[in-house]
Amino acid sequence: MNSSCKKITPLEKFSTVVTGAAGSSSAFLVAVLLILVWLITGPIFNYSDTWQLVINTGTTIITFLMVFLIQRSQNKESIAIHLKLNELVAAHSKASNRLVSVEDLTEEELRVLRKFYAKLATMSKEEDSMQQTHSIEEAEELHEEKQAEKEGR
Template sequence: MAKKKNFFERFANWATNATGSSAAFIIAASIILIWIVTGPVFQYSNTWQLIINTGTTIITFLMVFLIQKSQNKDSKAIHLKLNELIASHQGTSNRMVNIEDLNEIELDQLHKFYVRLATLAEKENDLTCTHSIDAAEENNSNKLNSVKQRKSYINAGNHNSKQSN
């Protein structure tokens, strides 16, 4: 991972750090203050107004791309960290790795699975219990089968005792 970063990558990292600093805010506020103070000197001319409008438009336009690049990089890093946690933890569903590549419909379907997981956990009266969707459905199915078997056993016992009478 120690590859040399290209010029744009280094510049984007530097610019992101620089523009997100207190010093950048103070500089921007100072520029606005200087612009306001120079208004009477330039008699609030169209050129005076055009300078601030043009400057802020250009900076805003460039910052949109810089912010998006930074957000994409941060998002990718977070996804990789989450993927590592999912992959390294026994009992987690590996279906979660790279879900950011799913479309909106597939994400909604996955959301429904987690709503189901929460419903199953509620039935267990233990909201702190954690497991994968598959394990939750299997646990719930086993519990239901166990309850059915107990009821069958109880009903069979009741049926046998009625026959004895």
């Protein structure tokens, strides 16, 4: 991709850095150390309401912010995976093009498509070879041919 087309906003850059840092071993270690410090200071502050409020408030704020960072990261990764899969489907001449942008279908359309592939899986189990792959239409034709051969014997 041409670098002149790439325009990363400061917020996107910041969230990418924070997401990467938050998922690191160092971040986990810092979190554990903070909890230990909080526990150790319990007796110093007589386990007061303020002492408890500090950890409750801190963890609530961090959790609230992390939910949005995690969702942002998952959305970006999901889009990238869908694009890669679309490229693979589009590049394969025998692949069913109905699967390109399948993520844009309604839930009902996905259920219908899932039934087709469940049927394809069932038919595949009846085949002699599990390595064969077909489109649904090809699989139905092949299955009917094999059934006819069995009945004709």
